[in-house]
Amino acid sequence: MNKKLSKVIFSIVILILVGISVMEVKLYKQNKTLEKKLSDIKNVNLKEKNKTVKPAKHISQKAVVQPKQIDKIERAKQAAQQYIESKNVGVYFIQLNSGKSFGINQDKIYYAASTGKLPEILYTQKKLNVGIISSNTKFPYHDYVNNIPGAMIRGGTGILKNNIRDGQLVSVDVLLKDSCSYSDNLAANMLGYYVCDKNDGAFKKYIGGILSRNIVTFSKEFSARDIAVLMKEIYSQNINGGQAISYMKNTSWDTVKIPKYLPVKTAHKIGINGAYNHDAAIVYSKDPYVISIMTNGESDEFISQLSKIIYDEVNKS
Numbered sequence: 001m002n003k004k005l006s007k008v009i010f011s012i013v014i015l016i017l018v019g020i021s022v023m024e025v026k027l028y029k030q031n032k033t034l035e036k037k038l039s040d041i042k043n044v045n046l047k048e049k050n051k052t053v054k055p056a057k058h059i060s061q062k063a064v065v066q067p068k069q070i071d072k073i074e075r076a077k078q079a080a081q082q083y084i085e086s087k088n089v090g091v092y093f094i095q096l097n098s099g100k101s102f103g104i105n106q107d108k109i110y111y112a113a114s115t116g117k118l119p120e121i122l123y124t125q126k127k128l129n130v131g132i133i134s135s136n137t138k139f140p141y142h143d144y145v146n147n148i149p150g151a152m153i154r155g156g157t158g159i160l161k162n163n164i165r166d167g168q169l170v171s172v173d174v175l176l177k178d179s180c181s182y183s184d185n186l187a188a189n190m191l192g193y194y195v196c197d198k199n200d201g202a203f204k205k206y207i208g209g210i211l212s213r214n215i216v217t218f219s220k221e222f223s224a225r226d227i228a229v230l231m232k233e234i235y236s237q238n239i240n241g242g243q244a245i246s247y248m249k250n251t252s253w254d255t256v257k258i259p260k261y262l263p264v265k266t267a268h269k270i271g272i273n274g275a276y277n278h279d280a281a282i283v284y285s286k287d288p289y290v291i292s293i294m295t296n297g298e299s300d301e302f303i304s305q306l307s308k309i310i311y312d313e314v315n316k317s
Contacts, residue, residue, distance in 0.1 A: 046233040076313035077102040083309055090224035093310065094148025094232055096288045110294045113271030114157065114183040115278045116150065116220030119207045120191045120199075121269075124176055125237045125244045126206075127195060135173035135243065142166060145193040146186070149200065150218040151186040157272075173243065173256040180247035183270060227280045227292040231269070235282050235290065245282070258283070258291065260304035262311055279303050285315055 070078075073095065080091055081104055090105040127133045141164050146154050160178050164170070164186065175191050179186035185189055196203035199218040208215040211226050212235050223228075238245040248267035253259075257279035259266040268281035277300065280292035291310065293303050 001289045006137065054190045071100075072314050072316065073100045073102055075316075077104065079105060079309050079313050080187075080306060087298060087302075088307075089298060090292075090294040090315055091306070091310075092224040092228040093314075094290045094293050095231070095314070096235065096282075096290060098287070103225055107223045108294075109221050109223050110278065110296060111273060111276050112220045112222040112227065112294070113273035113276050113278060114152070114185075114188075114229050115269050115271035115280050115292070115294070116222060117152070117179055117183065117188040118227060118234065118269055119203075119218075120188050120196050121176065121179055121244050122210070122230055122234050122237065123197045123203050123206060124172065124191050125234060126174075129237055129242060133172055133195060135176075137172045138169040139172075139190060139194040141168050141174075141186075141190065142248055143172060145189045147188065148192050148198045150220050151189050151199070152185035152220075153194060154185070156185035157183050158186055160184050160186045176243060176297070179248045179250045180244055180269065183252075195284070198227040222291045222294075226295045227278070227294065228290050231280045231282060231292065232290045235267075253279075256300045257303045258293065260300075261308040277303065278308075281307075283311065286310065287314070289314065 008051055010063065022201075045253075073093070076093065084091070084104060088105075090103075090110065092101065092103045092106040092107045094101045124133075128135065143166070145151075156190040158178060159182050160170070160174075161184075172191075172195065175187040178187035180193060192199045204215050204218050207218070207230075211229060234242070234244055234248075245267045248269055249265060251268065251270070253268070253270045254266075257270055258268050262283060262285075265284045266281045267284075271278035271280075275297045276295070277298055278292070278294040281290070283289050283291060291307065293306060295303065
């Protein structure tokens, strides 16, 4: 009995020991599996961390978003507006190659004074270009040339009034030069009477087409936009060969107003009457442009400073 009991007990002990060993093996394997999983997770985290951190150290300059640069024309407008503040000033700018433009009070109507001679200058140049008249065509002076719509004041600025007699013949070339270079009132009125249909008829229709508006009665009332558009059209007429531009490059006012502080040549037409003080110009910078500045109550120096501000902004590199 004792031997049988001992064998039984021995067998039980062996089974228990075997069971324990099996359990230990399973636990060992489980621990190893768990350790591997933890290790894998750690490695994955490290890789993910490296992926997010590493590119931050090597960001391409191309990926950096730069602030959008303000267009030169817009920059010039902002600078001009800051200088003008609330003054009674109209400005219109047209870049001739690109056609880009800006305006400040550009549609405000002013008495244009002698910038209002630009329509007669333009129409005369057009007729010269197509051969309807020539530089040597001559017309007689009579006082009635001063009695047309939009006529300049009798006498006024210029030199012709001091060297003319009734019935005297004057060539178109002299009338055009005097109108452009000396802002001669009488010369402009003679062009208006003889060349521009007494500032009526086909002339009035042509100028209305250029300005995109109907002109009932021609007058010297224009906006900064009007004057700039007329100057641009004179520039276009000059491409076909024209005297008007060359005469406006050599005037009695080339050291004041728009040209004063500019390092390049200009062709310009001034206008002065009482508080009205204007200038319009073609500025022959690297990118040539037309600008008109019309004021009520501002000085020549104000116009010069404004002109230089705009020139500097549009010519910055």
